[in-house]
Amino acid sequence: MALYVTAKTLDNKVFYTNEKIYMPIPQQLGRGQKMGRGPYEKSGLIHDSALPPRKTTKESFMIPVYTESEEEGKLIRTQIAQDFVVEVEIWYLPYGKKDDPGNAQKWFSVTKNLHLPADEK
Amino acid sequence: MKRISKKMLLALGLVGPLLLAHANAEEQKAKTIAELVARYDSSSCVDCHMKEYDEWNKSLHARSIFGPLEVGRTAATFITTIENGLKEWPHSGVKTREDVGVKHLMVCAKCHLPQLQDAEDSVAREIVQNLYAFAEDPEDEEIKDTLLSLNINCLVCHNRNAITHKWTEGYPDVKTVYGSKTGPHDDPAYPTMKASTIMGESILCGQCHGLGPNFELDNPTQCATLYGSHLFAYIPDGGKHTCQECHMRKSGLGHDMQAYRSPEMVKMALDVEVEANAFQWRDVNTMTPAAHLLVEITNKAGHAIPDG
Numbered sequence: 001m002a003l004y005v006t007a008k009t010l011d012n013k014v015f016y017t018n019e020k021i022y023m024p025i026p027q028q029l030g031r032g033q034k035m036g037r038g039p040y041e042k043s044g045l046i047h048d049s050a051l052p053p054r055k056t057t058k059e060s061f062m063i064p065v066y067t068e069s070e071e072e073g074k075l076i077r078t079q080i081a082q083d084f085v086v087e088v089e090i091w092y093l094p095y096g097k098k099d100d101p102g103n104a105q106k107w108f109s110v111t112k113n114l115h116l117p118a119d120e121k
Numbered sequence: 122m123k124r125i126s127k128k129m130l131l132a133l134g135l136v137g138p139l140l141l142a143h144a145n146a147e148e149q150k151a152k153t154i155a156e157l158v159a160r161y162d163s164s165s166c167v168d169c170h171m172k173e174y175d176e177w178n179k180s181l182h183a184r185s186i187f188g189p190l191e192v193g194r195t196a197a198t199f200i201t202t203i204e205n206g207l208k209e210w211p212h213s214g215v216k217t218r219e220d221v222g223v224k225h226l227m228v229c230a231k232c233h234l235p236q237l238q239d240a241e242d243s244v245a246r247e248i249v250q251n252l253y254a255f256a257e258d259p260e261d262e263e264i265k266d267t268l269l270s271l272n273i274n275c276l277v278c279h280n281r282n283a284i285t286h287k288w289t290e291g292y293p294d295v296k297t298v299y300g301s302k303t304g305p306h307d308d309p310a311y312p313t314m315k316a317s318t319i320m321g322e323s324i325l326c327g328q329c330h331g332l333g334p335n336f337e338l339d340n341p342t343q344c345a346t347l348y349g350s351h352l353f354a355y356i357p358d359g360g361k362h363t364c365q366e367c368h369m370r371k372s373g374l375g376h377d378m379q380a381y382r383s384p385e386m387v388k389m390a391l392d393v394e395v396e397a398n399a400f401q402w403r404d405v406n407t408m409t410p411a412a413h414l415l416v417e418i419t420n421k422a423g424h425a426i427p428d429g
Contacts, residue, residue, distance in 0.1 A: 001427050005414060024429050026343060030334060038198065040206035040228055042343040042429070043334040050425040051391075053355040057418045065399065065410040079410045086414055088395050092381045092427065102190045107387050114399040116410050 001051070001107075004089045007063050009081040016063045024048040065116060079116065086112045151240040154247050154267060161236050163275035165308050166298075170275075176376035182273035185233045186248070189382070193259065196268055199229055199252050210340065221249045228342045232329035234271050236281060282328050283317050290318065323351055323423075326364040331428070343429075350424040362423050381427070390426060392419040 001023065007016035028036035030043035051057055065084065066077040090108040091098055098104050151157035167174045177183055188195030207215040207225050215221055222242035223230075226249070230237040237244065248271065255264045275298075283299035284290050293299065298306055299317035306314035319325045331345030332352075351364070362371075368378045372385040379386050394417040402409040420426050 003416060003418070005416075007412065023427055024346065024425070026429060030341070036343075038201055038205060039342050039344040040202040040340075043341050044343070045333075045346075048425070050350075050427055051418060051420040052425055053350065053420050053422055054358045054360055055420060057420070059416045059418070061414040061416075063412040063414060065412055075407065077407060077409060079408075084399075084412075086397050086412060088393075088414070088416055090391070090393060090418070092387075094381070094427070102192075102382075103194075105381055105387070107381075107391065108393045110393075110395050112395065112397040112414070114397055114412050116399045116412075117401055 002091050002093055003059060004087075004091065005061050005063075006087045006089075007065070007084060008087065009084050015065070015080050015084075018061055020059055022049050022051050022057075024050050082116050082118065084114055084116075086114060088112070152243050154244055154251070154271065157236060157240045157244050158270045160239060161274060161276045161281075162310075165310055166275045169307065173275075173376045176374065177274070179377045180379065182277075182376075182378065184269055185273045186230075186271050187265070187268045191259075193255055193265070193268070195233065196252050196255055199226070199233075199249075200256055202229055203249065206340075213340065218249050218253060219246060221245055224339070228335075228338055228340065229344075231335055231338070231342075232331075232344065234273075235329070236277060278325065279317075279320075280311075282325065283320065285319055285324055285328065321363060321365050323348065323363045323365075326368075327351070330364070346428045347424045350428055354425060355423045360423055364423065367423060390420065390422045392421060393417070 001021075003020040003022070005016070005018045006014055008014050024045050025047045026036045026042035027044035027046045028034045028041050033046060035046060036042040063086065065080050067080060069076045069078065088108070088110050089106060092105040092107050093100070094103050151160055181189060184195070186195055186199065187193050188197070203215070203218055203221055203225075206228070207213045207221060208217075213225065215225055223237055223240060223245045226234075226237060226245045237248075248268075251264050251267050255261065255268060258264070279298045279300055280293050280295070284293050294313070294315075296311055297313040297315050298308075298311045299315050300320055301316060302314055303316045304314055306312055317325075327348030329345070330347045331343070332349040333346050334341040334343045351360075367389060368380075368386070369375055372379070372383070372389060374383065374385055381387065381390075395414070397412060397414045399410070399412040402411055
């Protein structure tokens with residue numbers, strides 16, 4: 001399962017992406033630090049980031065809405081947009097990819113419209 | 122019975138002359154797929170339980186070795202298991218696909234076809250032949266129907282797997298269906314019905330939906346870990362619901378027990394809250410335009426999401 005965050009300008013230019021993966025990482029044949037892929041070689045777990053039952057998982061994202069450049073040794077930050085959108089999607093990806101019709105399932109999506117005050121010093 | 126097509130009958134195991142009574146299960150093992158299908162023939166259930174049949178027919182239980190959709194993903198994974206597992210492991214005894222016997226297929230069939238235990242190696246070889254034949258010609262409907270005829274049907278849950286504690290309650294009686302009531306049952310093949318002690322309990326589902334590595338196998342496999350998560354994470358945190366309560370009753374899906382593909386189950390699984398704001402963060406003269414996003418995901422299911 002994956003959580004995707006994308007920030008875009010109103011004309012659809014992506015300026016920020018991030019993702020979080022939630023899944024158990026099965027151990028290969030119950031030994032070592034390598035993940036087992038098929039059920040026939042999975043035994044045990046190395047790590048587990050799956051969403052635990054009856055718990056709330058909080059994810060916090062700080063999204064920079066600027067580009068950085070340098071002019072005469074001075075850091076300049078240029079605001080990308082005053083109005084922009086942040087899209088949040090949660091996908092169930094049994095085979096690890098979105099492009100998998102019938103298997104990959106979009107479980108949740110929302111778009112937040114955001115407005116920044118003008119950059120007036 | 123008018124609503125039942127030939128394909129449906131095959132899926133349910135009505136295969137005419139090769140029909141064998143389930144009562145023979147302990148006497149001799151099935152020698153062919155047709156015999157195994159006949160031994161677990163649930164076709165007579167449909168006469169009275171059409172609603173349950175229709176629900177079940179939409180579920181993955183109805184295509185447990187073929188898999189979802191039309192591509193036969195589960196069937197393909199059986200082949201991967203043979204090619205990348207059994208044939209690669211030096212002590213499996215499998216050098217070619219013809220060497221695959223029941224004990225080898227049980228690494229998958231423990232859950233995808235538990236009744237394979239009631240078959241001889243010839244059935245395992247026939248299944249393997251069909252798996253490879255389907256991979257070579259996915260348009261062959263006859264092969265597909267053969268693979269679909271092997272499934273988790275009424276008799277697997279309501280008879281074969283209906284008793285977990287056999288020293289306590291005895292072994293499932295081959296002429297009895299186990300459900301919610303005790304009394305006579307209007308089916309000559311199964312004239313008795315008996316209230317099951319576990320039909321509404323999570324342990325029924327836990328037989329397949331996983332604790333972790335299947336240690337009873339010579340080479341343990343691990344597909345699902347849901348029941349382990351249910352026992353060791355959900356219950357300790359105060360969870361009270363059984364698998365059946367959510368996947369059958371609250372979802373309204375009945376015998377169409379679904380998981381991540383079902384909108385009903387998805388709605389029940391997660392609560393998601395999203396908050397966002399934008400601001401100018403100021404460090405002396407440097408303005409930092411930014412946004413903060415907080416996503417809170419609450420897992421309301423009786424197990425971790427996902428498992429595996």
